[in-house]
Amino acid sequence: MRRSSNPREVRAMESRARRPQMMRGRASPFDEHEKPENLAATRRRIIGYFAREKFFVGGIFAAIVAAIGFDLAVPALQSRAIDVIAGQSSEPFFPVLWLMLGCSVLAGCLGFVRDVLSARIGQRLIGRLRAELFSKIVNLPVGYIDRHSHGDLMSRMTNDIDNISNTVSMALPTLFSGVLTIAGTVSVMLWFSWQLTLVACTTIVLTAISVSLLAGPVRRATRVRQELLGALNGKAEETISSYRTVVAYGQQARMGEEFERVSDQLTHSGVKAETLAGILNPVMNAVSNAGLILIVACGAAFALKGMITVGVIAAFLRYARQFSRPINELAVVWGQLQTAIAGAERVFAILDEASEDGSGRDLRLESSAGIEFKGVTFGYDPKKPVIRDFSLSVPAGGTVALVGATGSGKTTIANLLLRFYDPQQGEIRVGGQNIAEVSRESLRRQMAIVLQDTVLFAGSIRENLSYAREGAGPEDLWHAVRLARCDDLIEMLPGKMDAKITSGGTLSAGERQLLSIARGFVADPRILILDEATSSVDTRTEKAVQEAIREVMSNRTSIVIAHRLSTIRDADLIVVMDAGRIVEQGTHAELMARGGRYRELYDMQFAGLDT
Numbered sequence: 001m002r003r004s005s006n007p008r009e010v011r012a013m014e015s016r017a018r019r020p021q022m023m024r025g026r027a028s029p030f031d032e033h034e035k036p037e038n039l040a041a042t043r044r045r046i047i048g049y050f051a052r053e054k055f056f057v058g059g060i061f062a063a064i065v066a067a068i069g070f071d072l073a074v075p076a077l078q079s080r081a082i083d084v085i086a087g088q089s090s091e092p093f094f095p096v097l098w099l100m101l102g103c104s105v106l107a108g109c110l111g112f113v114r115d116v117l118s119a120r121i122g123q124r125l126i127g128r129l130r131a132e133l134f135s136k137i138v139n140l141p142v143g144y145i146d147r148h149s150h151g152d153l154m155s156r157m158t159n160d161i162d163n164i165s166n167t168v169s170m171a172l173p174t175l176f177s178g179v180l181t182i183a184g185t186v187s188v189m190l191w192f193s194w195q196l197t198l199v200a201c202t203t204i205v206l207t208a209i210s211v212s213l214l215a216g217p218v219r220r221a222t223r224v225r226q227e228l229l230g231a232l233n234g235k236a237e238e239t240i241s242s243y244r245t246v247v248a249y250g251q252q253a254r255m256g257e258e259f260e261r262v263s264d265q266l267t268h269s270g271v272k273a274e275t276l277a278g279i280l281n282p283v284m285n286a287v288s289n290a291g292l293i294l295i296v297a298c299g300a301a302f303a304l305k306g307m308i309t310v311g312v313i314a315a316f317l318r319y320a321r322q323f324s325r326p327i328n329e330l331a332v333v334w335g336q337l338q339t340a341i342a343g344a345e346r347v348f349a350i351l352d353e354a355s356e357d358g359s360g361r362d363l364r365l366e367s368s369a370g371i372e373f374k375g376v377t378f379g380y381d382p383k384k385p386v387i388r389d390f391s392l393s394v395p396a397g398g399t400v401a402l403v404g405a406t407g408s409g410k411t412t413i414a415n416l417l418l419r420f421y422d423p424q425q426g427e428i429r430v431g432g433q434n435i436a437e438v439s440r441e442s443l444r445r446q447m448a449i450v451l452q453d454t455v456l457f458a459g460s461i462r463e464n465l466s467y468a469r470e471g472a473g474p475e476d477l478w479h480a481v482r483l484a485r486c487d488d489l490i491e492m493l494p495g496k497m498d499a500k501i502t503s504g505g506t507l508s509a510g511e512r513q514l515l516s517i518a519r520g521f522v523a524d525p526r527i528l529i530l531d532e533a534t535s536s537v538d539t540r541t542e543k544a545v546q547e548a549i550r551e552v553m554s555n556r557t558s559i560v561i562a563h564r565l566s567t568i569r570d571a572d573l574i575v576v577m578d579a580g581r582i583v584e585q586g587t588h589a590e591l592m593a594r595g596g597r598y599r600e601l602y603d604m605q606f607a608g609l610d611t
């Protein structure tokens with residue numbers, strides 16, 4: 001990916017690199033997590049998605065409740081078995097054992113059912129969300145895409161959706177069953193003996209205190225590690241994406257040193273974070289063992305007084321352990337949930353954007369149509385106009401050339417004509433119809449544009465050429481490539497029309513331009529716009545392509561934007577722009593005779609050359 005110098009894009013990349021990834025490594029209660037901005041509203045919306053999956057949600061809930069029920073029954077049955085052994089009960093022994101086995105097996109099976117259903121619901125929900133997001137993104141106004149970092153949009157499609165998916169299929173069921181397990185365990189323990197329940201709960205309090213004492217340092221160390229990891233990822237990405245420049249300036253060694261420096265810091269902080277986190281487990285084990293001893297000691301005292309049986313002590317030992325596991329899990333899941341909700345928030349923000357307005361009647365044109373700009377004023381930021389009071393009349397079938405300094409607004413004119421943006425003042429007419437009143441789709445169907453930045457898609461040449469007109473036959477394609485002077489190139493490629501090209505591409509810049517011009521020809525438009533479409537092509541080929549354009553577009557309208565004036569000499573009308581205004585217009589001969597800005601530009605380009 002292109003490394004951007006746009007500060008917003010860089011910031012988005014950095015924050016993406018820092019964004020905690022649940023898939024990365026083992027999750028712990030100390031992982032950093034994001035805070036959603038509007039928790040309540042986002043949560044309500046996520047619940048809305050679940051509401052449409054009632055069957056699955058009901059199934060998962062039933063499986064969780066039943067599994068917990070069977071899980072809780074096992075220690076209770078065990079206590080009965082021990083009482084039989086200890087002679088404190090006279091019920092038959094083996095049926096109790098069989099029941100215990102049955103409950104364990106059923107709990108296991110139901111756990112499996114829960115996981116399968118959760119995975120299903122997770123994938124279904126995410127599939128739906130991903131489809132909604134993609135169809136939204138492809139229908140957003142061009143202005144939205146221009147204003148937002150592409151990296152950030154992409155990370156919403158992938159990272160954020162991934163996080164939500166993990167949460168739905170793993171974290172939510174864990175949360176559910178964690179809460180229910182705790183509630184169930186406490187109820188059963190209370191039913192056996194409230195005194196011993198109090199003792200068991202002190203264990204939990206002790207664990208919670210020791211965890212919270214350690215939490216601060218561990219969280220700080222984890223944060224440092226996350227930040228360094230982000231920085232390291234950024235370095236690696238930068239080196240790979242700008243590899244040519246790095247090698248061309250011989251900066252491999254320096255990049256290596258920088259990488260090593262960050263890498264060393266990461267190693268150091270990794271060791272520290274792991275060590276701190278490592279202390280946690282032994283401490284928690286010790287505390288929980290101490291708790292078990294406490295239960296045994298108090299339980300023995302209660303049993304001696306005849307308040308409980310020995311079996312109950314054994315059951316409590318198991319319940320205490322069952323109890324602390326979900327507490328730990330809940331702490332982990334809580335963080336994941338926050339991260340996922342923050343991700344969902346970002347996804348919803350896009351879903352809430354207004355799509356491009358598709359209204360308006362169909363634009364119908366005769367075989368050729370003139371274009372008229374009437375007093376058009378436009379600025380990407382309405383306060384800073386880049387096109388000012390622009391009026392121009394392009395006759396049907398004519399070729400108009402737009403020339404002028406960098407940043408003078410030529411591409412903006414093309415943007416307005418395709419209604420990527422709408423002017424703040426004035427109107428644009430195509431074939432006599434105000435384009436503000438026709439639908440964007442029907443307007444664009446009449447036009448083909450070859451952009452300043454060549455865009456080819458990964459796929460075969462054939463797929464790329466027939467992109468704009470699906471029904472185009474082989475003859476149409478070959479005709480177009482001959483006109484665009486890239487037939488020789490295609491003949492040489494292995495597989496010819498079926499040769500695969502990549503979007504990054506091994507074709508030269510000029511070859512890519514010729515292919516995109518051929519694509520414009522295949523579209524067979526009423527209006528053709530070429531924005532610096534031949535800037536990387538040699539002058540002779542450029543002239544040939546320009547002649548072809550005149551031939552193909554003989555009774556259609558074309559707008560050609562070019563810096564090289566030699567190629568647009570034959571245009572019907574040449575328009576010289578400066579700072580969003582037209583400063584001169586006329587034919588080549590007229591403008592040369594006038595001796596104004598065009599003459600100046602022309603003489604400059606040909607200074608020292610015989611023309």
Ligand SMILES: Nc1ncnc2c1ncn2[C@@H]1O[C@H](COP(=O)(O)OP(=O)(O)OP(=O)(O)O)[C@@H](O)[C@H]1O
Nearest residue numbers: 146380381386405406407408409410411412413452
């Ligand atoms: N999407 C955008 N958002 C904000 N400003 C923009 C956007 N696109 C272009 N501009 C600004 O509008 C002005 C006109 O840009 P435009 O692309 O029309 O120039 P141009 O004449 O095509 O230049 P070039 O010859 O370099 O292609 C420039 O100052 C540019 O910075």
Ligand SMILES: [Mg+2]
Nearest residue numbers: 410411412452
């Ligand atoms: Mg431009």
